[in-house]
Amino acid sequence: MKKYFPFVLTAILASFIIIPAYSQSFYTIGGNLFNSETNEPVINANVVVVNTGSGTSTNAQGDFELRLASGEYTIRITSVGFSDKEIQIRIPRESGERLKVGLQPKKQEIGGVDVFGHFTVPGRDTVINVVPMSVLPAVTKISAVEMEKQGAVTLTDALKYVPGGWTETRGRKSKQFFSVRGQKYPYPDYSIDGVWQKEFEETAYTLSVLDIESVEIVRSSNALVKGLSGLTGVIEVKTKKPERETASLLTKYGEQNNYVAGLQYGNKINDITFTTAAAFFGTNGIPGRGGKERIANFHGNMDWEISNSITLHAGATYISGLREFVGIVEPGSPKILNQKEKFDPLHTWISYAKLNYRGKDGSQTELQANYTFRDANYQNYNIQQETTTSHHDKDREYGFNLLHSRSLSHSNTLRVGALYNHWVAPDGKRYYAGRRCDVHTWSGVIADEQQFGRFLLDAGFRLIGGYISEWGGFGIEGSGAGFGEVAPITDQAAPVEWQSALGGSYLLSPISSIHYNFSGGTIAPRKGSITGLGVAPQNETRLQHDLGFRMRTQRKNEMKITAFFAQRKNALDLSGETVVAENDLLVELYENRDKRSYGVELAANMNVALLHSSVFANTTFMKNEQESDGKMIEEDKLPNVIVNGGFLYEHSGVDASLFIHYTGPYSNNRFVNPRWVAENGDYRLGDYTTVDFTCGYTFQGKIKTRIFAEGKNMLDQKYETVAGYPDQGRLLLAGIKLVY
Template identity: 25%
Template sequence: MITRIVVICCLVSTTVFAQNLRGHITDASNSSPLPGVTVLIVGQQLGATTNGEGDFSLKLAPGRYRVRFSSLGFETTEQAVTVEATENTTLNLALKPSQTSLSEVVVVGSRNLNRSVTDSPAPIDIIDVRQVTSKTGQLDVNQLLQFVAPSFNSNRQTGSDGADHVDPASLRGLGPDQTLVLINGKRQHQSSLVTLFGTRGRGNTGTDLNTIPAAAIERIEILRDGAAAQYGSDAIAGVINIVLKTSTNQLTANVNYGAYQAKYRFDDQKFDGGNLNVNANYGLQLGKKGFLNLTGDYNQRQHTNRANTPGIDSTLQRRQYGDSKISNASFYGNAQLPITTNTTLYAFGGINSRKGDAYAWTRTADSPRNIPSIYPDGFDPIITSNILDGTLAAGVRTNLRGWNVDLGNVFGSNRFDYGVKNTLNTSMGASSPREFNAGGFQLQQNVTGLHFTRFYKDKLQGLNIAFGSEFRYENYKIFAGEEASYKAYDITKAAGSQGFPGFQPSNELNKSRTNLGVYIDTEADFTKAFMMGAAVRYENYSDFGGTLNGKLSSRLKISPAFMLRGTFSTGFRAPSLAQTYFNSTITNFVGGQAVQVQIAQNGSAITQALGVPPLKQETSINGSLGFTSQLGSGFSLTVDAYYVRIKDRVVLTGQFSDDLPAIADELKQLNVSRVQFFTNAISTRTRGIDIVLAHHAQLGKGRLNTSLGINFNSLDTISVNTNAKLKPYKDLYFDLREYYFVKASAPPSKMNLTIDYSINKWAFLLRVVRFGEVKLANWNYDATSLDIYRPKATTDLSISYRFTPQVGLSIGGSNIFNVYPDQHRADLTESGGAWDPVQMGINGAYWFGKLNFRF
């Protein structure tokens, strides 16, 4: 169906229409044609993109217009033009390269400031956030990328403790902590949360993208290639670079509201999960070339409930199953101030405050974990979160004897405080409080970097040399909750607060480490057609020692319309401090029955008794090979195959029970019956291919943009890394369920077809996303009866209208046909609902309206 639709749309969009505004855009520095330049009619949703020869065409009604030309690495330019009714108008223009020594244009994947995304040797996606958010229902960055970028995957979790409040995300099917996140090219800190439940990111510590408001973002650059040799640890799967807005003298504001259509409910409530977002962005000009851009954003999201699913025994289900309630407030700023002709100060950062309520598993009226005098009908504990996240970066860029120099520092902090309400401590009897402070954790990171870059225009056809150093400090803390949140006052009863037992004094810790990295990164254009790059990076950790990694990349232009590209690199990822030191007691539900599980710290008495070795870094080999092509006027095609092999991957093991003699006494002393821990358990191999087909054309008096993005991805476990002591427990060490959780980081295929048509003041968007089949092993540990989620497709539709150049409205729906994943037994799934959080999620259709203002 998708193939048929895209073929029809592409054929229709190639229909020839008379044009009355044409033009040719070149690079002012060398007179070469510039493909991919955005041509926009100011004040209207009408524009074009230059083709491979730098040409564009538009059909406009007679009149006077202002036309804006923009391209990464070049100065944005506006021209006034008068279109006559009787003859064509020609507008030729040469764009000047940006003054990158003062106002760097960040394009991730290359430190060559003269390199554009169109001639990069590695695949890069550039996502214009304003264009996406104005027409689609997604409000936060994770969900925005989930439905725009085929190689990116993120699902909201439910019944997953901390992951209900921080959405884990992955790139190319690898772990959330194997993707490096940058803001304005600077390393962003990770979340302090290590994910213990859910289908994605299990055992990982990823970066919380939702701390950054979409309203503050100009664009998102996704490097789909291993880049540890360029940027350091975590960049095995790729790099996501978030570029903040720099606009001035313009106020933009948005008011958005939407709600989910509840297909599966027994009550009369047809809609839930109301989502209100209000944001504003304004830029001030500082001097002649400086700026201060500020963004405020507030989002209020209500619970959804997809429990009580028809056809499933109600006694086997939770009473509350769905999205957590979230209140999210952010304030971000981005500033730059030239102080001389060669020197510029810069600063950016922001603060995010999030408060959440997430339902835990139901405690029934007759449960031994309930006190009927307090909750006669049983109760649904609510895990609350209070998350405070902040980033502050500052530095100076200058030009020193022909070298572009960047000296900067970025500090980041993420603190996560847990609470539990609508609960009790069973061991306290009828006197138990109903609300507890359960403690939490914090991660802080400080990075100081000094970077040098120089482009030699007269060497070969261009030679770029970059080198530098970064020093990173990290600190991780766990702090205990109040005594009643974890203590057993009657040792015959369950200890601590139901839903989430608090952290104990024995869990508390304060651990730090440092890292020093040095690198050199070169790119040489041997001819105008052939380029090669090489990077080498050495890093030394205070707790893991040193590692040396390298990368080779190349690009060959066979013709102006066809280019081959490829990369090969080695990579690494140091285990996070959370993976190394996290320890706690959690309540898990196995087949619907509550079980106390100890997450044991690596190096503890339990892990030593089992012979578990100390954690060490993951290492990888990455390769990619692909091509880009201009298939005639307005068509572009990119195809990139990739291979990633990771050795000693850190995962959370399966659960060892107290019937093992080596650990039985330890577990009984802890009053738990099972134990899990982090270890370098497996080595994996990922193979895949990314395909992006795009077409831009004039259609009638409007502009039709059609794109089809496809990702095919396959992950295999090469080996399970055990020793003589662990070998008898190999099936527990990395069990069937954990194997399928790792594989489920991404569906084996994901396809995104987008059709975007703009005419005068109207814009229409149709998007179809197909998710491939996902398989998960449930609590019966039976490989012959997996939970299989068959392929499903969602359809999004929106209509936008600009009443004036200052006011616009968008209305529409996401997943308008109310598609859900396949249902399964709630008591056997990981999260206790009829679906695991896979594919498009479990909430169904979402209907929204967006009012936007520009002044």
């Protein structure tokens, strides 16, 4: 029963959210926005009720309507090219007259608005690469405050309590893999400030959260405009952008020489907003197993409002340091037990820029460019032979993305985009070192949203193609040994892939809505792979459905319920075997097999004003099946249940937080000694509960000072998510943070 405590808590929270929500009387008020200099209507303006989930936008005549319960409210109005404006109103209105609000033309910085109530196309991100409303129940946002309360150090740490989120931690080259709902290959894409990143998985666990304002995780598949792996979701990272001069200093230290230090300064001067930051973290690792880390992050970004219609955003992050691989333990593979591996040094450079043009008709055009370089000096010490081998595990990529958004009418918005990316690993990468990879990727996307009263429909299609200049990597994971003599693929077209989406949302009330989303597409196998029959594997076809209900009250209490189903035809799997082909070359075998997964997600958040606290809980139940001998059987390599819960308290300078996570049982024989499997059967993983806490006290003043303590894995669980790599157990830290 303890394992399912957050699930029970989810239901309790939902009852507290729903009952008060439907016991209120609502009133409809209307208004009109106009240009105070020309008296012309202001169209597509955002009208948001502050500190509630209600909002709307103006139509072609500048008119808007809001439906609110009785009380006093602050209405914030924003529109491109106009100064922001706030007005105070009382509901019900005594006069019953419509609101008439004049806006003053001015240079204006674009900001996304999370709009609930009436649907509007401008949303949580930008009007160009906004997430469709139909996937709203499957979107989770983590703020900088929440990441701090969790004690998160890296981006991967911050994703721990996402509904359906699953992190597989090992000690090797790709240290941590994060996925949602068990959907892997491909893993979710990442983007930074709206700019898509191609090869980012290994960067996530070295990127400091001290530079991050929020992380938005799209757990569903309909993220076509945000990235290329729209079939497995997108993780959007938003860096900090101050509204005024701010400075902060954070340090914390704990057992095993775990330390974190960060310094940040930001300011807004005239039309330029900028942030600079430096962060350092490390550990001595696990006694007797290695894992020493020394990582430094340097980050800077800038927003420049060049004119009323042109905005430039640019950012760069440099990561440097060393990382020892955590040693595997019994019954781990004897080959890995005989190795001591590390990256020393490792370097990563991430840079990107966005130039946004806003037309007088409300259209937007944005040109994005990015360049990333990664170089890790890999060293492998063979214990038995007492020899060391090394090579540079490096790659680079650059790309361009052109996006355009325009309103075809006051209720219809069209988005189109074209992307190009060039990725090169000159000396190979990960487990195929020495095998050059040089791949060009291009893609086009079109998406449309149409509003019909309380209905909002969205649809999109993306086509992905490319060109392989050279490809010498043959494998997704495991060892690449034996492929040194395999002739690389050169000068061939990359497999063509397509992705499509169709969704619909319906507003039930000012605080509740239902959403349906369908997406489908193909995932091509890597060039050069073959099956046991000696032929190339077929493309995987993936079809996914989401049906969700969302409710958010004026006090920001929220409940979401989502049912999901994913059908994978000819899903690509490694067979784990190799053969010698007719040309006497060693080739690793793949196989196609049908798979499907389905389940339910429940999530609730509630603010308890009387207790100065908030509570959250989410639960994901899912079942995963795969084809075997013509029948669908349960796939036990994925957990069937993932549960999270938490309690956050803050009052009179005192704060305290408690977080609970449970991952259900599953099994996987990867990295396990084959002899052990033959004698004992499948290696069991998962089925563990972790408890983390933070507590602190803040001294108010010109410089706010918070002293705090953190405890991770307080139950001291030596759980494993990957065979042979148990967690280090309980860890205690203490620190101080200064904010000016």
